[in-house]
Amino acid sequence: MKPVKVGICGLGTVGSGTFNILRNNAEEITRRVGRSIVVEQIAARQVNPTCDTTDINTTSDIFDVANNPEVDIVVELIGGTSVALELVLTAIENGKHVVTANKALIAVHGNEIFAKAQEKGVMVAFEAAVAGGIPIIKTLREGLSANQIEWLAGIINGTGNFIMTEMSEKGRAFEDVLKEAQALGYAEADPTFDVEGIDAAHKLTILASIAYGIPLQFEKTYTEGISRITAEDVSFAKEMGYSIKHLGIARRTAEGVELRVHPTLISHKALLSNVNGVMNAVMVKGDAVGPTLTYGAGAGAMPTGSSVVADIMDVARTLTADPTNRVPHLAFQPEQLSNENVLSIEDVECGFFLNMKIQDRAGVLANITQILSKNGISIESVIQREGTDLVPLVVMTHDVKERNMNAAIAEIEALPDVAGSVQRIRVENLA
Numbered sequence: 001m002k003p004v005k006v007g008i009c010g011l012g013t014v015g016s017g018t019f020n021i022l023r024n025n026a027e028e029i030t031r032r033v034g035r036s037i038v039v040e041q042i043a044a045r046q047v048n049p050t051c052d053t054t055d056i057n058t059t060s061d062i063f064d065v066a067n068n069p070e071v072d073i074v075v076e077l078i079g080g081t082s083v084a085l086e087l088v089l090t091a092i093e094n095g096k097h098v099v100t101a102n103k104a105l106i107a108v109h110g111n112e113i114f115a116k117a118q119e120k121g122v123m124v125a126f127e128a129a130v131a132g133g134i135p136i137i138k139t140l141r142e143g144l145s146a147n148q149i150e151w152l153a154g155i156i157n158g159t160g161n162f163i164m165t166e167m168s169e170k171g172r173a174f175e176d177v178l179k180e181a182q183a184l185g186y187a188e189a190d191p192t193f194d195v196e197g198i199d200a201a202h203k204l205t206i207l208a209s210i211a212y213g214i215p216l217q218f219e220k221t222y223t224e225g226i227s228r229i230t231a232e233d234v235s236f237a238k239e240m241g242y243s244i245k246h247l248g249i250a251r252r253t254a255e256g257v258e259l260r261v262h263p264t265l266i267s268h269k270a271l272l273s274n275v276n277g278v279m280n281a282v283m284v285k286g287d288a289v290g291p292t293l294t295y296g297a298g299a300g301a302m303p304t305g306s307s308v309v310a311d312i313m314d315v316a317r318t319l320t321a322d323p324t325n326r327v328p329h330l331a332f333q334p335e336q337l338s339n340e341n342v343l344s345i346e347d348v349e350c351g352f353f354l355n356m357k358i359q360d361r362a363g364v365l366a367n368i369t370q371i372l373s374k375n376g377i378s379i380e381s382v383i384q385r386e387g388t389d390l391v392p393l394v395v396m397t398h399d400v401k402e403r404n405m406n407a408a409i410a411e412i413e414a415l416p417d418v419a420g421s422v423q424r425i426r427v428e429n430l431a
Contacts, residue, residue: 001035004316007065009087010077011044011051014101014128017305018075019051022312029309033316041065050301066090073315075308076100085109088124092116097319099311101128101304107202107218110209114329121323125311130203131156131280133303134296135310140210140284141331147286149211151251153264153430156203158278158298159187159194160226160246164263165276167234168243174229186278196225197246197261204248207282208259211250213332214340217259222345224262233355233423236383236394237265242353243273244425256341258348265353265427272430283430291431346403351380351427354395354409359417360387368393368412375408376400390419396427 006022008015022029022039030036043062047053059065066074066087074091076098078084084105088098092113100106106113106126117124127137131154140149155161159181166177178195181187193199201223209216226246237244242265251258266273271293275281280298285291297303318326328334358364365384372379372395383394397405409422 003036003038004033004072004312004319005038005040005070006073006075006312007041007043007068007071008039008075008077009043009062009065010079011042011048012077013301014304014308015044015075015077016048016050017301017303018077018308019048019053021302021305021309023052025309029313033313035316037312037316040071041068062087063090066094066096071096072319073097073099073312075312076102076105077308081105081108085113088113089116092120092122092124095120095122097122097315098124099308099315100124100126101308102126103129103199103202103206107205107216110206110216110329114334117329118334123315123318123326124329125315126206127311128304128307130206131282131294132296132298132300133306134280134282134294134298135307136207136282136294137210138310139292139294140207141327144284144286144289144292145331147288149252150285150287151249152207152211152282152284153247153249153272153428154204154207154282155245155272155275155280156248156282156298157194157197157200157246158280159191160197160200161275161280162186162278163195163226164229164234164244164246167229167231168238169276171231171235173231174227195227197223200246200248200261204250204259204261207248208250208257210331211284212252212257212340213330213337214257214342215337216330217342220259220342222260222262222348226263228423229263229425230423232392233353233425236355236392237353237425239383240353240381240394240396241268242266242427243268245272245275247272247428249428253343255347256343258343260345260348263425265351265425266430270430346406347401349399349401351399351429352397352405353425353427354397355423355425356393356412357390357419358393359419360389360391361417364415364417365393367415367417368395371408371411372397375404375411377404377408
């Protein structure tokens with residue numbers, strides 16, 4: 001069979017990893033696929049010094065690749081959403097298959113892209129868009145396809161996990177660890193996408209659509225970052241037997257699907273509690289298989305390139321297959337996607353960790369517990385420090401709807417003996 005010809009757009013970190021894996025593992029890839037895969041063309045602003053491209057047709061115009069009649073698969077690794085969307089739609093219009101690592105592109109424009117790909121009978125593969133080298137999309141879409149997915153929870157942003165790990169293990173402040181993460185190259189100069197949860201929300205949107213057969217709905221994903229977490233929060237959580245992790249959580253309930261990214265208290269005994277540094281992990285609970293965990297590197301040239309190349313190989317294997325018999329982009333047949341309700345965060349039910357500063361005098365705790373009780377909130381445990389003026393009070397609650405907690409917090413913050421705002425972190429029992 002003739003070789004499958006690939007055009008790579010973008011030769012940065014992931015692009016260089018992809019190129020080098022295709023070159024270094026060419027013989028193994030051919031044995032697995034049954035035909036060779038060759039790089040026909042590369043589009044990049046400048047040649048990456050880690051890549052030997054002397055015998056490759058190179059261009060600075062990515063649309064040269066999308067319009068090249070010799071290219072079978074366009075690999076989009078330029079990032080962003082505007083130009084990348086135009087590139088992908090052009091490639092699809094030209095009857096080319098697409099492989100991408102662009103989570104924002106898929107989360108925001110995936111519905112449009114998949115509809116166009118369906119119309120043209122081509123594939124769009126995006127394993128590398130979520131959790132780098134971890135094959136979580138294939139796991140959900142294929143390996144767990146016999147299951148109804150009850151819930152999934154993941155550490156899907158390495159920068160946020162590095163920051164929370166350092167704060168937990170060394171008692172450091174958020175701002176201090178963020179500066180180190182930037183110096184190490186884990187965080188961008190503008191770290192908003194990572195520390196405020198936007199990157200994780202893109203990824204969770206994709207995972208939830210595959211898990212539950214719903215359209216991609218990034219705009220409905222509740223998103224909260226870790227920038228307000230303090231060393232004191234981490235210390236109190238640890239004292240109560242919990243770690244704080246920045247999680248993406250999707251859960252099916254009788255009322256609809258929960259889609260949320262936020263700091264979360266999880267027990268020290270939970271598997272995700274021990275995922276540290278820049279590593280990623282996703283827990284999935286299926287009705288038949290029970291809980292499963294996938295773990296590994298969530299970023300980097302070679303780990304992410306590994307997922308990109310695996311997608312290229314998958315596409316190469318199915319080039320001659322009937323399009324109606326391929327694995328659907330979002331795991332379910334396009335006409336079978338459901339309009340299941342996505343819950344507002346106010347309708348989500350979980351436990352809460354509350355950290356507040358109060359005047360150390362009689363009756364203050366009683367007033368707070370009365371407010372919680374009035375709003376249907378049951379207390380699990382309390383830590384109160386003694387002092388001469390303002391002292392910390394930490395309350396752990398049983399599960400309650402977020403709207404009840406919002407009402408209670410508003411009342412507590414209005415008390416004259418409570419200073420400032422109440423720090424609220426959600427608690428999950430991942431069992």
